[in-house]
Amino acid sequence: MAKKIALSGVKPTGAPHIGNYFGAMKQFVELQDEYDFYAFIADYHALNFIQNAEEMKENIIGVLLDYLAIGLDPKKVTIFKQSDISEHTELAWIFDTITTMPYLKRAHAFKDAEAKSKEISVGTFNYPMLMAADILLYDADVVPVGSDQKQHVEYARDTAEKFNRIFGETFKLPEAMILKDVATVPGTDGQKMSKSYGNTIPLFAEPDEIKKCVMGIVTDSGDGIPKNVYAIHNLLRPASELLPIYESKSGKYKELKEMLIEDLENFIAPMREKRKKLAEDVPGALAILRAGGEKAKKTASNKMTEVRKRIGVEL
Ligand code: ADP
Ligand code: TRP
Numbered sequence: 272m273a274k275k276i277a278l279s280g281v282k283p284t285g286a287p288h289i290g291n292y293f294g295a296m297k298q299f300v301e302l303q304d305e306y307d308f309y310a311f312i313a314d315y316h317a318l319n320f321i322q323n324a325e326e327m328k329e330n331i332i333g334v335l336l337d338y339l340a341i342g343l344d345p346k347k348v349t350i351f352k353q354s355d356i357s358e359h360t361e362l363a364w365i366f367d368t369i370t371t372m373p374y375l376k377r378a379h380a381f382k383d384a385e386a387k388s389k390e391i392s393v394g395t396f397n398y399p400m401l402m403a404a405d406i407l408l409y410d411a412d413v414v415p416v417g418s419d420q421k422q423h424v425e426y427a428r429d430t431a432e433k434f435n436r437i438f439g440e441t442f443k444l445p446e447a448m449i450l451k452d453v454a455t456v457p458g459t460d461g462q463k464m465s466k467s468y469g470n471t472i473p474l475f476a477e478p479d480e481i482k483k484c485v486m487g488i489v490t491d492s493g494d495g496i497p498k499n500v501y502a503i504h505n506l507l508r509p510a511s512e513l514l515p516i517y518e519s520k521s522g523k524y525k526e527l528k529e530m531l532i533e534d535l536e537n538f539i540a541p542m543r544e545k546r547k548k549l550a551e552d553v554p555g556a557l558a559i560l561r562a563g564g565e566k567a568k569k570t571a572s573n574k575m576t577e578v579r580k581r582i583g584v585e586l
Contacts, residue, residue, distance in 0.1 A: 277306035277448070278411035280313035280353065280402075283330035284320050287337055288471035289535075290456035290464030293506050294417030296474075298450060300342045302415060309409050309567065310338055312352040312560075315360065316401060319394045335556050340475070340546035351563040353405065358571035362404035362578065363397065366430050369437060370400060374429075379422050403427035407442045408571045415448040418455055419463075438581040456506065459488045461499045472503070475543045478536055485532045495521030500531055507534045 279299060281287070287296065299310055312334045314327065321327050331352060338350055353359050375381060378399055384391050394401075406414055406427045414424045424447035431442035455463050458470030465471070472484045490497040496517045504513055504527075520526050549556060579585040 274305070274307040275412040276309070276410055277302050277413045277415060278309040278311070278406055278409050278445075279415050280311045280316070280405055281334050281337070282313045282317040282320070283327065283334045284317050285330060285466050286333065287474045288464055288466065289474055289503070289506065290458065290471065291417070292341065292474050293456050294450065295415060295420075296337075296341055298415040298448065299338075299348075302413075302448075303344060303347045306413070308343075308348045309411070310343055310348050310350050311405070311567070313402075313405070314352055314354045316353070316398060319392055319398065332553060332556070335560055336546050336549050337474070339549050339556060339559070340542050342542075345559045345563065349563045349566050350559055351567040352560060355560075355564040356408075356567050356571045358408055358568075358575045359401060359404045361575060362408055363401040365578065365582065366400040366403055366434070367397060369433055370430065375399060378426065379419075399423050399426040400430070403430040406445050407431050408574050409567070410443045410574070411445045412443065413448040414445050415450075418449050421447045421449060434581075441577060441581050457499060457502045459484055459499065459503075461489055472535065474539065475546050476535075476539060477543070481535050481539065482532050485528050485535065488528065490524050497524050497527060500524070500527055504531045504534065507531075507538055 279295065281291070281296070299308065302308055312331055314331055317327070317330065321330060335350070338348075339345070343350060375396055380398060381391070381396060384395050402423050403426055406424070407430070414420075414427075416424065424445060428444050428446070431444050435441055458464035458468055459472065460468070460470045462468055462470060473480060476484065485500075485503075488497070488499050488503070490500060501513065501517055516530070517527065576585065
């Protein structure tokens, strides 16, 4: 029986943090055996945020190295970059024509952006349509993402349904796959960990960086168990192991933080060292990206031929 298809993307907007890893990327590694997995670099999505060629290039290579360092095996996973497959933007345009503005205005990400500034790019507004194209071109069954991306996957599903209704059965309806236990990883200040809040623990942090981040975790003087320290620690060890330790060291924040530093270092070090090795051979990594792109292109262009026939532009 053919394997089910899983697909996900990461925007090249800067160094990933442990929230990205535990919320989304970890699942990629776990799914690569069971699924026909597509992992891509969402560079055209990132263009809404990164408008500097040098930075964009560096970030794209960064995500590629991240993917390989966390353990994605290019023999099993198709790793590619969105901008190499022009079908993504082509299909996004077609989706734009069947989508209404009020529907897109309801997106959480758009509302958040609007709350910050009224000068929103059209690209930010249309973001969900490009994401729908990313997903639907490959007939993805599941989309492993963090919980904040759930609505975007629902938009892709709705868009597939709408297209199918208007033009006939063409797209498979995808489902979001969200890790239950770690819906949202909190940052060092207790809010959602996010690049834009400056409250992250980088996934490939050096030992001194890990120490600085952990020492900066905001501790509330509640019942002796520092909530924010515990929540991050709990990503690395189960509650059954952790709770007795936290109870026996109640109020001893410094000791608990030192333990967390050690656990984080043990968790991060192997991936960090692997990434350094990979970074010594960027051309080798880029060859993987090229091969993945060739494979993805075949799938995407077949699907687009079908779409063009459906809408009546293929004569
Ligand atoms: P950021 O908010 O740091 O910019 P991104 O928006 O680039 O992160 O998210 C990349 C992926 O990581 C998405 O699938 C997202 O859902 C997931 N993710 C980001 N932050 C967290 C978090 N704090 N907890 C769980 N998952 C997260
Ligand atoms: N929007 C996702 C994020 O911010 C990135 C992304 C783009 C994506 N296209 C996708 C994720 C398709 C899954 C599937 O993290």
